[in-house]
Amino acid sequence: MAVDLSPIDESLLAEIAGLHGMPKGAFNIRKDGELLRRSSSAFIDIETKTDNPGIDIRIKPGTKGETIYIPVIVTQSGLKDVVYNTFYIGEDCDVKIIAGCGIHNDSHEASEHDGIHSFYCGKNSRIQYIEKHYGQGEGTGERILNPVTNVYMEEGSSCEMEMVQLRGVTSTTRDTNAELGKGAKLVLIEKLLTHDKQVAVSNMNVQLNGEDSSVRVISRSVAQDDSVQIFNPLVTGNAACRGHVECDAILMGNAKVKAIPGIEAAHEDAMLVHEAAIGKIAGDQITKLMTLGLTSEEAEQEILEDFLN
Amino acid sequence: MLELRNIVFEVPTGKDGEIKRIIDDLSLTIEDDRFTVITGPNGGGKSTLAKLIMGIEQPTSGQILFNGQDITNMPITERAQLGIGYGFQQPARFKGMKVKKLLDIAAGRKLPMLACNEYLQKVGLCSASYLTREVDKSLSGGEVKRIEIATILARDPKLAIYDEPEAGIDLWSFDRLTETFRDIHEARDGRSIVIISHQERIIQLADEIVLLRNGKVAETGTPADLMPKLGFAAKGIGDCPFTQPTVLHLTEIPTTC
Ligand SMILES: Nc1ncnc2c1ncn2[C@@H]1O[C@H](COP(=O)(O)OP(=O)(O)OP(=O)(O)O)[C@@H](O)[C@H]1O
Ligand SMILES: [Mg+2]
Numbered sequence: 001m002a003v004d005l006s007p008i009d010e011s012l013l014a015e016i017a018g019l020h021g022m023p024k025g026a027f028n029i030r031k032d033g034e035l036l037r038r039s040s041s042a043f044i045d046i047e048t049k050t051d052n053p054g055i056d057i058r059i060k061p062g063t064k065g066e067t068i069y070i071p072v073i074v075t076q077s078g079l080k081d082v083v084y085n086t087f088y089i090g091e092d093c094d095v096k097i098i099a100g101c102g103i104h105n106d107s108h109e110a111s112e113h114d115g116i117h118s119f120y121c122g123k124n125s126r127i128q129y130i131e132k133h134y135g136q137g138e139g140t141g142e143r144i145l146n147p148v149t150n151v152y153m154e155e156g157s158s159c160e161m162e163m164v165q166l167r168g169v170t171s172t173t174r175d176t177n178a179e180l181g182k183g184a185k186l187v188l189i190e191k192l193l194t195h196d197k198q199v200a201v202s203n204m205n206v207q208l209n210g211e212d213s214s215v216r217v218i219s220r221s222v223a224q225d226d227s228v229q230i231f232n233p234l235v236t237g238n239a240a241c242r243g244h245v246e247c248d249a250i251l252m253g254n255a256k257v258k259a260i261p262g263i264e265a266a267h268e269d270a271m272l273v274h275e276a277a278i279g280k281i282a283g284d285q286i287t288k289l290m291t292l293g294l295t296s297e298e299a300e301q302e303i304l305e306d307f308l309n
Numbered sequence: 310m311l312e313l314r315n316i317v318f319e320v321p322t323g324k325d326g327e328i329k330r331i332i333d334d335l336s337l338t339i340e341d342d343r344f345t346v347i348t349g350p351n352g353g354g355k356s357t358l359a360k361l362i363m364g365i366e367q368p369t370s371g372q373i374l375f376n377g378q379d380i381t382n383m384p385i386t387e388r389a390q391l392g393i394g395y396g397f398q399q400p401a402r403f404k405g406m407k408v409k410k411l412l413d414i415a416a417g418r419k420l421p422m423l424a425c426n427e428y429l430q431k432v433g434l435c436s437a438s439y440l441t442r443e444v445d446k447s448l449s450g451g452e453v454k455r456i457e458i459a460t461i462l463a464r465d466p467k468l469a470i471y472d473e474p475e476a477g478i479d480l481w482s483f484d485r486l487t488e489t490f491r492d493i494h495e496a497r498d499g500r501s502i503v504i505i506s507h508q509e510r511i512i513q514l515a516d517e518i519v520l521l522r523n524g525k526v527a528e529t530g531t532p533a534d535l536m537p538k539l540g541f542a543a544k545g546i547g548d549c550p551f552t553q554p555t556v557l558h559l560t561e562i563p564t565t566c
Contacts (some may be wrong), residue, residue: 220405248404284401290385291363291395292415292464302414306406 008075008104016100016132017071027069028055033081044068044095054084054116061090061122069098072115077107077141086118091154093125100132103143103169112144119150121157121184129161135168142170149176153184155210160187165200166308167193173201180241182210190219191308194227194255204233208241208270217245222304223255234262237270245274250281250307311339311362311468311501316371318357318524331357332368333524339468344494345503346512348539349521355505356398358521359470363395364388375468394466398473398505400457402445408456409440415460428459431489433482450477458486469493470503475511483508490514512536 005013009031013019022037026044029036033053040046043063047056057068074081089095105111121127135143151159165172178186186206194200206215215235223229235243247259263272281303289299318332332354339345347355360366362373364385373381380388403411412428413419426437432455442448444456458474474490475483487510493502494514504511512518518535520528528535 282401284397284399285403287365287385288397288401289414291365291389292460293386293389293417294414295386303403303406306410307404309405 006075009073012073012075012102012104012134012136013071015134015136016073016102017069017098019069019071023067023069025066025068026057028057029069030072030081030083032074032076032079033083041066049084049086052084053082054086057085057087059087059089059093059095062092063090064094067096067098071099072101072113074101074103074105074111074113077105077111077139078109080110080112080114082114082116084116084118086120088120089122089125089127091122091124093122093127095126096128096130098130100130100134101145101147102133103135103137103145105135105137105139105141105143107137107139107141109139110142110144112142112146114146114148116148117150119152119159121151121153121159123154124156125154126157127159129159131161131163133163133165133169133172135170143168145169145172147172147174149174151176151178151186153178153180153186153213155182156184157181158185160189162189162191164191165193166191167195169194169198169200171199174203176202176204176206178204178206178215180206180208180210180213180215183212184210185213186215188215188217190217190221192219192221192229193224193304193308194221194229195224196227197225198227199229200227201230202232204235206233206235206243208235208237208243209239210241211239212241213239214242215244217243217247219245219247219249219259220308221247221249221257222252222308223249223257224252225255226253227255229255229257231257231259231261231276233274234264235272235274236264236266237272238266240267240269241271243270243272245272247274247276247278248307249278250304251278252280310341310374310376312372312374313337313358313362314372314374316358316361316373317369318354318361318366319369331524332361335371335524335526337519337526339501339503341467341499341501342497343501344490344514344516345501345519346515346517347503347505347519347521348507348512349527353521354524355521356472357524359395359472359503359505362468362470363393365395389464389466392467394461394464394469396457396461396469396471396474398476400453402448402453404443404445406444407440408442408444411444411456411460412440412463415463417464420463425463428462431462431485432456432458433478433485434459451479451482454478455482455486462489465500467499468501468503470505472505473507474504475506475508483510487511487514509536512539 026041028038043060045058101113103111245261249257257278259276261274286299316335319328319330
């Protein structure tokens with residue numbers, strides 16, 4: 001299949017998935033609501049869904065060391081792309097999944113991509129999931145991303161999900177739901193930077209159902225200008241389990257951040273902790289970096305960069 | 310050479326425009342190649358003086374000259390670039406910033422691992438694993454303090470001011486640190502060290518001791534001159550007289566935590 005990637009496509013793919021050209025192994029690249037190119041591998045099968053738009057990704061038991069790319073790019077304005085991607089990950093796998101969506105919008109019309117990702121994590125499998133969201137373009141048209149992530153974790157599985165949205169997305173509502181079985185381990189890392197009049201809402205609902213299951217939610221965000229962020233992580237412990245929720249936000253300009261971390265223990269041996277901190281960059285941090293020769297702007301930049309590392 | 314001329318630093322106390330004088334018409338010269346220790350009672354104005362030199366605070370009046378150049382109104386960044394460095398009494402912590410990165414920023418370039426390890430060793434942090442640690446609240450007080458000192462070593466300024474480098478540091482690291490200061494001093498390569506300290510062993514290393522009290526230089530001299538007097542001077546301050554009459558504004562003291 002011949003594929004024409006414009007310079008804009010290439011820059012979006014590099015930004016969200018670190019891709020330069022086509023990846024090796026299994027991948028699926030979607031552009032403006034249509035398949036651009038797909039490849040399955042010996043252990044990973046990618047097929048178009050028959051009921052909904054989207055794909056089923058089946059990873060054979062025991063698959064180790066493979067990376068799957070499923071980036072989406074939107075360059076057409078006025079487009080609302082809804083896609084369902086479902087991962088069936090076999091037992092004893094160890095894989096990395098790189099997703100993400102980049103929108104380039106030069107028009108006054110809105111562009112929207114809503115990705116509904118579901119992960120069925122087999123027994124003792126390990127999954128690393130990285131999802132980057134990014135928007136660019138000169139237009140006044142909104143760049144909207146409303147992702148839904150559902151994670152179903154079987155006994156002994158572990159999953160680390162890093163969801164990053166730094167700049168350019170006008171409006172986002174993110175819903176993350178997880179159910180953990182016995183001994184399952186989930187780490188949810190969320191990194192967010194909003195600016196101008198952007199709005200970001202992140203809802204999480206993690207159910208710790210299995211004995212010895214654990215979750216760590218780490219949210220780091222920077223809200224600049226007139227942007228608004230709302231965090232709503234909820235962790236429920238239904239067994240002897242451990243949960244830790246940490247929301248940390250840096251506030252700049254006239255931005256607003258609201259963090260409502262919730263923990264609910266429905267079992268006497270559930271150990272749940274939440275911490276939330278919202279504040280300006282500490283003055284002593286800027287001063288320290290200035291005494292090391294940085295200007296205050298450079299210092300601020302450095303502090304934000306490391307905070308979101 | 311650093312020259313402080315008639316430095317006054319006053320702050321408003323918040324009550325009907327009243328002001329408090331923290332540095333009181335202070336003049337002091339610090340020559341190149343010198344090891345100066347500033348000591349004196351808590352609240353005497355030592356850290357304030359260091360912040361005035363670094364540009365973190367602005368004097369109400371007076372003049373600061375560095376190698377003949379008037380730096381009184383110069384911003385912090387430019388003073389840093391001129392070669393003034395300050396190791397804070399209470400170091401800042403940074404979420405997400407690695408020790409390695411902070412050392413790189415201090416040095417103004419990407420440091421080779423070997424060099425980083427050397428700086429850490431000089432402050433008694435004898436494990437390369439510190440380099441990948443974050444300079445956040447996960448570090449202990451003594452660790453963060455020693456990393457602060459390491460940033461000044463990496464920066465290698467012409468005039469380095471260390472504010473109570475010994476505070477919170479264990480005996481072994483303290484030994485290592487004293488050695489480090491002695492080495493820098495013995496190199497005599499035009500660098501000056503100013504250490505704010507209450508530690509006899511550091512005071513004894515000094516070429517010159519400055520005793521700062523009530524925002525004024527009370528005495529200066531060599532350790533031989535001043536050590537015998539210091540004990541006396543320190544003890545002669547008096548037995549904590551309360552201001553008379555003792556005015557307590559109960560409404561100003563928060564009773565909730
Ligand atoms: N910005 C400020 N506003 C009000 N008071 C101040 C301010 N800065 C310093 N002070 C006061 O000035 C005095 C000197 O403070 P400074 O920190 O310089 O003392 P120090 O000699 O370093 O003491 P220590 O040995 O405890 O470190 C103290 O009484 C302090 O409370
Ligand atoms: Mg002090």
